[in-house]
Amino acid sequence: MAQIKKVLEIPVSRIILGEVPTVPDSFGFRTDLQDLMDSLQKVGQLQPILVFEGANGKYEVLAGRRRVMAFVQLRARTIWAAILDERVGVDEGNAMWLSENLVRKLHEDDIRAVMDVLLKKYGSVKALVRETGLPLEKVQRYAGPS
Numbered sequence: 458m459a460q461i462k463k464v465l466e467i468p469v470s471r472i473i474l475g476e477v478p479t480v481p482d483s484f485g486f487r488t489d490l491q492d493l494m495d496s497l498q499k500v501g502q503l504q505p506i507l508v509f510e511g512a513n514g515k516y517e518v519l520a521g522r523r524r525v526m527a528f529v530q531l532r533a534r535t536i537w538a539a540i541l542d543e544r545v546g547v548d549e550g551n552a553m554w555l556s557e558n559l560v561r562k563l564h565e566d567d568i569r570a571v572m573d574v575l576l577k578k579y580g581s582v583k584a585l586v587r588e589t590g591l592p593l594e595k596v597q598r599y600a601g602p603s
Contacts, residue, residue, distance in 0.1 A: 459509065459542055459543045459553075461539045461541060464505050464540070465540060466536070466538075467516060467538050467540075468535055469525070469536050471516055472517075472538075473515050473517050474517075474518055474525065475511070475519075494527045497531065502524065502536065505537040506521025506525060507521060507538070507539050508521075508541065509544050510540065510541075516538060516540070519541070519545060519550050520553065521538075547574075551571050552589035555568065555591055556590070569599050576600050585600070
């Protein structure tokens with residue numbers, strides 16, 4: 458699995474949102490940024506986003522998409538990013554996104570959508586847990602029908 462190789466302040470203009478996580482926009486993933494923008498203006502960025510180096514000098518976001526969207530709205534020039542040592546595929550990226558976001562209060566439909574993508578990939582809850590390292594109780598809670 459990819460590891461963080463460095464943390465840098467990078468230009469917001471070099472960031473792309475990419476394919477991960479596989480969350481339909483209809484779940485509100487890209488909306489409701491005002492509270493986050495207020496927080497960023499008040500206390501700043503407390504945690505770097507997670508990215509890997511993509512094509513043409515761009516960085517693709519794995520975790521922190523809402524922070525990037527808020528920074529864009531705030532017209533910030535730079536953002537702190539933890540840069541992975543290798544490119545990450547969609548499935549591994551979805552697993553990393555879930556790992557970070559299961560501890561936060563997310564809309565359950567967002568979690569279920571990404572969990573369903575991984576469940577289809579791995580074929581069973583047991584295989585998904587084995588291959589991704591996600592906690593069994595969380596996978597069982599969000600995998601399958603709601």
